[in-house]
Amino acid sequence: MLGQVLFSGLALGSIYGLVALGFVVIFKATEVFNFAQGMLVVCGAFFAYTGIMLLGLPFPMTIVFIVLAAAILGAFIHAFLIQPLAGRSMLSIIMVTIALSIVIRAVLEITYGPQGKTLQTPLPTGIFLVGDLRISQLHLTAALVSWSCMAMFGAFFKFTSVGLLMRATADSHEAAVVSGININVMNRLAWAIGSVLAAVGGLFLGQLQLASTELESIGLLALPAVVIGGMQSIPGAIIGGLLVGLIEQLSATYISPKSSDIFIYVLLMLILMVRPWGLFGQQELGRV
Amino acid sequence: MSTSIVPLQKSNLGLKIIQWGTILAILAYVPIILTDRAIFGIRLSNMQLLNLGLTQINLMLIAMLGALSLNFLTGSAGLISIGHAAFYAVGAMTGAVVGTQLGAPFVLVLLAAAITGALVGVLAGLPSLRVRGLYFVLSTMAVHYIVVFVFSEYQYKFFDVVGVPFNEAQIAGFAFSTPIRWYFFLIATVMAVYFGFKHILNTREGRAMMAMRDQELAATSAGIDVRILRLKAFALSSAVASVAGVLYAYYLTNVTAEFFNIQFAIQFIAMIIIGGMGSLGGSLIGAAIWLLLPSIITGFASQAGVTTGIVQRMLVDNKPQLVQLIFGLLVIILLIFAPGGISGLIKQVRLRWAALWGRS
Amino acid sequence: MNHVLNIEHLSVSYARKGLALEDIHLQVPKGKIVALLGANGAGKTTMIRAISGLLSLHHGQITQGQIHFDGQLINSVPAHRLVRQGMAQVPEGRLIFKQLSVLDNLLVGAAILPRAQVADRLEAVYHLFPRLLERKTQSAGWLSGGEQQMLALGRALIAKPQLLLVDELSLGLAPLIVEAIYKQLVVVGETLGTSMLIVEQNARIALEFADTAYILDRGRIAFNGTADEVKNSDLIKDSYLGTRQTQGTTS
Numbered sequence: 004m005l006g007q008v009l010f011s012g013l014a015l016g017s018i019y020g021l022v023a024l025g026f027v028v029i030f031k032a033t034e035v036f037n038f039a040q041g042m043l044v045v046c047g048a049f050f051a052y053t054g055i056m057l058l059g060l061p062f063p064m065t066i067v068f069i070v071l072a073a074a075i076l077g078a079f080i081h082a083f084l085i086q087p088l089a090g091r092s093m094l095s096i097i098m099v100t101i102a103l104s105i106v107i108r109a110v111l112e113i114t115y116g117p118q119g120k121t122l123q124t125p126l127p128t129g130i131f132l133v134g135d136l137r138i139s140q141l142h143l144t145a146a147l148v149s150w151s152c153m154a155m156f157g158a159f160f161k162f163t164s165v166g167l168l169m170r171a172t173a174d175s176h177e178a179a180v181v182s183g184i185n186i187n188v189m190n191r192l193a194w195a196i197g198s199v200l201a202a203v204g205g206l207f208l209g210q211l212q213l214a215s216t217e218l219e220s221i222g223l224l225a226l227p228a229v230v231i232g233g234m235q236s237i238p239g240a241i242i243g244g245l246l247v248g249l250i251e252q253l254s255a256t257y258i259s260p261k262s263s264d265i266f267i268y269v270l271l272m273l274i275l276m277v278r279p280w281g282l283f284g285q286q287e288l289g290r291v
Numbered sequence: 292m293s294t295s296i297v298p299l300q301k302s303n304l305g306l307k308i309i310q311w312g313t314i315l316a317i318l319a320y321v322p323i324i325l326t327d328r329a330i331f332g333i334r335l336s337n338m339q340l341l342n343l344g345l346t347q348i349n350l351m352l353i354a355m356l357g358a359l360s361l362n363f364l365t366g367s368a369g370l371i372s373i374g375h376a377a378f379y380a381v382g383a384m385t386g387a388v389v390g391t392q393l394g395a396p397f398v399l400v401l402l403a404a405a406i407t408g409a410l411v412g413v414l415a416g417l418p419s420l421r422v423r424g425l426y427f428v429l430s431t432m433a434v435h436y437i438v439v440f441v442f443s444e445y446q447y448k449f450f451d452v453v454g455v456p457f458n459e460a461q462i463a464g465f466a467f468s469t470p471i472r473w474y475f476f477l478i479a480t481v482m483a484v485y486f487g488f489k490h491i492l493n494t495r496e497g498r499a500m501m502a503m504r505d506q507e508l509a510a511t512s513a514g515i516d517v518r519i520l521r522l523k524a525f526a527l528s529s530a531v532a533s534v535a536g537v538l539y540a541y542y543l544t545n546v547t548a549e550f551f552n553i554q555f556a557i558q559f560i561a562m563i564i565i566g567g568m569g570s571l572g573g574s575l576i577g578a579a580i581w582l583l584l585p586s587i588i589t590g591f592a593s594q595a596g597v598t599t600g601i602v603q604r605m606l607v608d609n610k611p612q613l614v615q616l617i618f619g620l621l622v623i624i625l626l627i628f629a630p631g632g633i634s635g636l637i638k639q640v641r642l643r644w645a646a647l648w649g650r651s
Numbered sequence: 652m653n654h655v656l657n658i659e660h661l662s663v664s665y666a667r668k669g670l671a672l673e674d675i676h677l678q679v680p681k682g683k684i685v686a687l688l689g690a691n692g693a694g695k696t697t698m699i700r701a702i703s704g705l706l707s708l709h710h711g712q713i714t715q716g717q718i719h720f721d722g723q724l725i726n727s728v729p730a731h732r733l734v735r736q737g738m739a740q741v742p743e744g745r746l747i748f749k750q751l752s753v754l755d756n757l758l759v760g761a762a763i764l765p766r767a768q769v770a771d772r773l774e775a776v777y778h779l780f781p782r783l784l785e786r787k788t789q790s791a792g793w794l795s796g797g798e799q800q801m802l803a804l805g806r807a808l809i810a811k812p813q814l815l816l817v818d819e820l821s822l823g824l825a826p827l828i829v830e831a832i833y834k835q836l837v838v839v840g841e842t843l844g845t846s847m848l849i850v851e852q853n854a855r856i857a858l859e860f861a862d863t864a865y866i867l868d869r870g871r872i873a874f875n876g877t878a879d880e881v882k883n884s885d886l887i888k889d890s891y892l893g894t895r896q897t898q899g900t901t902s
Contacts, residue, residue, distance in 0.1 A: 036425050087627050093424050094371050098564055099626050101373075101557055105619030112612040164762055171748045171759045178746035180705065182759050182806060183734025220553070230429055265440040268433040272418070275430050279422045 006136045008256045009249065014142035016248020017149035018204045020241040022225040023232070024153055025200030027240040030229075031173040032193030035085055035096050039104040042111075043198050044222030047073060047205025048214035049111055052120045062125050069202050077198030081191045108216050119215025126210055145207040152203055153241060156196065169193060201225075224251070227271040233284025242283060321348070322474045343586055345470035351582035352477035353539050356484055358562040358574035360531035363488050365560075366569035368500045368524035371424075374415060374431035376556035377438035378529045381411050382536025383546050384442050387455045390541075397460045397541075401534055408533020409526040411438070416525030420518050435556060443548035454547040457540050473542060480538075481575075484531055488571055491527075500524055501569075561622050567632025576633050580621075584614045654678045654719075655814050655846040656702065661716035663694075663701050671697045671711065673870045679814065684840055684847045686857040686878065689867035695850040696743055698867070699818050702848070703740045704730035721813060735763055739812035743819040743850075745803040749792030753783055753802055756791050760806035776805040779835050797828040804832070808839060814846050815839075821853045829853070833860045858882045 026040045037043075050072045054065030084099050127140035160166035172179040172189040179186055201222065208218050224247050232243025250270065251263040274281065324330050325345045357375060364370050382404040390400040418430035446455050460467040467473050491497045503517050540546045558581065566577030588610055629636050656679035663672040672694045679685045687695050700706045702718055704725070718725050720738060728736075739760075748756050757776060761769045777784035780801040786794060791802060800820060807815055815836075821829040837860055839845050851857035858864060858878045865875040866887070874887055881887055 036428070084623065084627075091626075091630070094365070094568075095626050095630065097371065097425075097428060098560060099623055101560065102564075102619045102622035102626070105554075105557065105561070105615050106623070109612045109616035109619060113609045113616065117609075117612070164758075167751075167755060167758055168762060170755075171751060174748040174750045175746060177708070177742075178748055179759075180708065180730050181703075181740055181742050181746050183731045183739075183763060184759070185729075185731040223553075226429060226432070230426070234425075261440070261443065264436050268436040272430060272433045272437070275418050275426055275433070276421050279426050 004256075007138075008252050010136065010138060011142050012249035012252035013245055014139070014146040014248070015252060016245035017146040018207050018244075019224055019228050019247050020244025021149040021152055022201050022204040022222060023228040023240040023244045024156065024237065025197035025204075026225050026229050027234070027237055028156075028193050028200070029197035031235055032169065033081070033085060033190045035100065036093075037197065038097060038100040038223075038226075039080070039107060040197070040201055040225055041219040041222030042104040042107040042216075043073070043076070043201035044205040044208060044225075045111065045214075045216055045218045046076060046107065046198075047202025048122065048209025048218055049115060049120075049205075050202060051122055051124065051206045051209055052115070052214040055122065055124060056120070065124075066206075069206060070199050073198040073202035074195040077194040077196070078191045080198070081194035085194065086187060086190070104219070108219065111216055115214075117216075119213030119217065122206075122210045122214050124206075124210050126207075128210075141207075141211060145211070148203070148207070152200065156200070157237075165192070224267065227267050230271055230279075230281055231274050233281025236281065236283045236285075239281050239283035243281070318478055322471045326471060343582075345474060347582055347586070349470055349473050349477055349542060350539075351578055352474070352481050353535050353542065354559075354562070354581060355481050355575055355578040356535035356538070357532055357559050358566065358578045359481075359484055359488060359571060360528040360535070361559045362563045362566070362568065362571060362574040363492075363531075364524055364528035366563060366567075366573075367488075367492055367497070368521065368528075369503060370416075370419060370521060370524065371428045372415075372431040372528075373428060373553065373556045373560065374434040374438070375532055375559045376551040376553065377415075377435040378408055378411065378532035379536030379539060379555070380438050380442045380548075380551040381408050381529070382533035382538075383455065383540035383551075384445055385533065386457060386537035386540050387445070387449075390537075391455070391457055392449070394458075397462055400537060400541075404533045404537040405530040408536075409530040411533070412525040412527075412529025413522050415529065416522045419521050419525070432553075435553060439548055439551050442551065446548050452547075454545040455540070456545050457543075459544075460541045467541075477538070480534075485571055485575070492571075496520065496523070558618075561618055563632075564622050565618075565625060565632055567634030570632065570634040573632050573634035580633075581618070584617060585610060588613060588617075653681045655681050655721055656848065657719040658702070659717050659719075661698075661701065661718065662714045663697055663706065663711055664714045665697075666710040666712075670714075671870055672701070675716070675872055677865055677872065677875075679846050679848050680862075681846055682840060682844045683862040684837070684849060684860060686854075686861035686864040687848060687850045687867060688852075688854045688857060688864055688881075689873075691852065692869075693867040694870045695867055696818055699740065699742070699816050699848075699850055703738060703816055704728055704733050705742075734810075734812075737811075737813035738816070739807035739810065739814070740816040741800075741803045741807050741818065741820070743822065745799050747791045747794075747799055747802050747806070749790070751791055752788050753791055753794070754787045756802055756806050757783070757809055760809040763810050772809045772811070776809050779808070779839065780805055796823050797825070797832070800824060800828075800832060804836070808843075808845070811843055812845060814848065816848050816850075818850045819852060820849065821851060821856060826856070829856055830859075836860070854881075854888070 022040060022044055025043075026037060029035060029037050029040075047069060050069040051065060054060045054068040055062070058065075058068070060068060080103065084103060085096070088096055088099055126144055129140045130137050131140060132138070160170055168179075168184050169189050169192060171182065172184055172186055173193075176186060179189070205214075205218065205222070208221055212218065212221075225244065228243035228247040229240050230243070231246060232241070233239030247267055250266050254263040254266045322345055325343060325348065328334065357379065360378075361372065361375050364372055385404040385407040386400050389395045389403040390397070395403070415431065415434045419427050422430065450456070460473075465472075467476060492501065500520055503520060562577030562581050563574050564577070565573075565580055566575065567573030625632055631638065656677070658675055658677040661672060661675040661677075662670065664670050675698065677685075677687075677698075687698060689695055697706075697711065700709060700711065701713055702720075702725075706712060708730075713726055720733070720736065723736075725733060725736075748759065751759070754773075757773060758769070761772060764772060777787075782798050783801055783805055786798065791799065794802060804817070804820075807817075817836075820832065824832075833856065836847065836849075840847060849857055849861060858881055861878045863876065864878050864881045866873045866881070874881070
């Protein structure tokens, strides 16, 4: 039993890690705390629904559709909401992402109706037995895909020219401008990537549950994940995600389904009080 | 409600009395209009009354308390918080324990709610001693989830899924049995809170709070203990929000944990941004808009007559979603183009007006 | 005109600080090194920002005049575009990417080059500043001040710019290292034909290596001439540059 819970915790944690990674990419690039990341996860689920059920696309095409739609949405958000507010107070920028989440939620509910929609993807939903353990194939697939995505983006950042320029921009905006980097393009790219990562997470969460705006609160778990792991740290975000997934599953199984929230958020509070830069972050003077 | 526009001159005192007299008279007559659905005997249609009933006005008044307290915290003291729904929950829970379970009189319930709210507020504000800005917002998010969890556990332990019930509110035998009675009580409360905050912001400590918001280093070097000030601001703001919560609970006579979700907390932030952060009058405007939007849309829908397709879906079937959509867009547009909110715009219009008329 | 940089009637103003530069005329001839000297606050950094398109970042704007780079008017060309057009800069404080390796820092500068040229140019920079080769995998934040300066220069030079702008190269560095770096810059000028505009508070060392010099005094050009003219005029040095033997840190 414990093995199973650990496995599903890690599997879900991988999805959270993916969403958290998207969040950190956005944060490192534009220093924006994207409260709408949870809704971008929901968008992913609905893009999947649209692709499969409404447009009748074959599954591979649906994936392409989800990625493109999310990328465009992310770039759009940066161009029209984030860039105009560059240099404004933190409250304004946080508020704009919160307001964005309100707007996206409303648009989704108006377009698709307030009920959740079931996703019917060809993703495997069976179970296979490993000794005593019943491993959910969907969980396994979700974990594998999440890790592949993370690896892919890791490689992108480390080995491509554009990835290098994005890392440079995240390191120092001013140095980037001085070096001839077009900051706005880099930031837009970061938002596109962050949205795509969230959307992929949404695809799996949508298949695991439903495509519905209720997924937002699950998507928002990326926020404590990121803080626990370390806001500016990519490995931190991923490990934070895994931790949150584990805590969620362990508390849901052994204590009660509703108790997971409180463990996660109490841990968040503890980290904020004791080690605000996260488990893997680095203490930076004046940041906190 | 107007705050002073021009420097006071002696001849303005008479003008102010007339202004206030009129405002009070209107405020007193409004509930009568809404209950009778007529003004001075002339019948008014639902449309003309913007589809408003006294219930909605009362809910708006309670929301005003929430907006004012959040504005005090965020707009004046500079602490961003998305935990406001949690403080409503604290108030409701206190009301349930002290009022429903222990049967204490209403006044005591309100007092208890204020005190509990202040205490929880101080606790919630403690992280501000350690972290700032972004991280602090997250701590308020954690506070939200923790408090709502506690409320949920409380609800299921002592009551059931239907919700937590509340007795009828009454003060010294005078029962709040009709919306009109609630109305006058709430108007008095809102005015007390509004002028209370206004007064506080004019004291030395209040101005220190605003200095703290703008330039923390400068405030500290001026000898003000910023940390204690922050906790005080949090305590006061949470106390008022908690009272709003218990009033809300008593008005609805039944609440469940689901009421106090993050979306609810976000409504208040939207209200103060639309109204104008740092402006108390703005909070009132923000809460009023939050109230009026659904009614205006319903009015729109019925005016448009027979509607089909998308329009029908948006205006009628999905009205709450449309309200949220407009609300969110309004926040975004104001943030980008008019960061001072509606009260900021009014101020600009007034300045232009004064300039236009010339000043002798 | 064989000026790579031609500034006429330039006036610059900041939103909060007011007028910073007034009616500036300045030319950088092709292949020459021009020194821009003056006391703290005279407006030297403002000049660099105006040329390289960074004014708006600091709430400033050009209120009058024209800047021509290689014959083209560049008053309102954004900074990143200027880099592509062949203008590189090393700002005050170096501004390297502290968390990236030395190699990555250089590769950022090389991003505008065609793939095929990158390896050769990298080698050229390593040849110029061998210390960078030694430290190529190290995090740039760990380098010494002199090495960071070399890195910033390397990043700027790797794409073979037509014009190099350097702001306060000597700040915080030992005189020996500064001299060594300047010598390398002269080599670059001779081999690649790069023109340079050097902003310096340390007038003595700048004059040793520059061809011509301009002296800024409170937003206006107080003097311009060949470096020799300035070096040999005690009057000029006293009036505008602090003391006779300006050495390291000045006013």
